[in-house]
Amino acid sequence: xxxxxxxxxxxxxxxxxxxxxxxxxxxxxxxxxxxxxxxxxxxxxxxxxxxxxxxxxxxxxxxxxxxxxxxxxxxxxxxxxxxxxxxxxxxxxxxxxxxxxxxxxxxxxxxxxxxxxxxxxxxxxxxxxxxxxxxxxxxxxxx
Numbered sequence: 418x419x420x421x422x423x424x425x426x427x428x429x430x431x432x433x434x435x436x437x438x439x440x441x442x443x444x445x446x447x448x449x450x451x452x453x454x455x456x457x458x459x460x461x462x463x464x465x466x467x468x469x470x471x472x473x474x475x476x477x478x479x480x481x482x483x484x485x486x487x488x489x490x491x492x493x494x495x496x497x498x499x500x501x502x503x504x505x506x507x508x509x510x511x512x513x514x515x516x517x518x519x520x521x522x523x524x525x526x527x528x529x530x531x532x533x534x535x536x537x538x539x540x541x542x543x544x545x546x547x548x549x550x551x552x553x554x555x556x557x558x559x560x
Contacts, residue, residue, distance in 0.1 A: 428452065428493045437489055445478070447485055450520065457490040461519045473513045474547075479539055480508045483550035486521035487535045491554045494528050498558055501533075505553040512548075517541040531556050 428436070430449050437449065445467075451458040459482060461467075467478040484503055491501045523537040533554045539547040 433457070433489060433492065436492055437485075442485070445481065445485075447482070449489060452489070452493060454493075455524060457486055457493065457523045459486040459489060459521045459523075461521070463514070463516055463518050468515070472515055474515065474519065476508070476510060479510065479519065479548050480506070480550065482519055482521045482539055483508060483523075483537045483548065484552060486523035486537045487550070487552045487554070490523040490525060490535055491533060491556070494525065494533070495556070499556055500559050501554045501556045503552055504532075504555045506550060507552075508548055508550040510548045511546045514541050514545070514547050517543065519547060526551070529556075 430452050433452050434449050446462050448460040449457065450460050461478065461482045463474055467474050469475045484506055488501070488503065495501060519539055519541055521537045521539045523535055526534040526536055533556060534551065535554070536549065536551045538549045541547055
């Protein structure tokens, strides 16, 4: 029988980095800067390979940062027998940026049994708001 009161254990940065490690993360050099029970902060080092033809950071790179920050946060909420996947995401771009590293801070809006919603805000190193995103994640038992 499942225990609905099973406590999720806290996950430190080293453990979360290990869980989130993938070839895609390594390609982008995504870095987890902070994690606690309520939020996760990721850093995306910006370089020329992430820009669009006009020299601005590509919107797809910013969306990836949002999705990755929220996925990291969702991973912190999972029980041993669960896994999660993005099923919907919306991004609002607030400002453009060229050559400053970006940070995404993700926070949980609602953690449901199978559907969860979270949000993330992206800022540059100067604290300028670049984008905000929300995402819906499906949580299921590992197969």
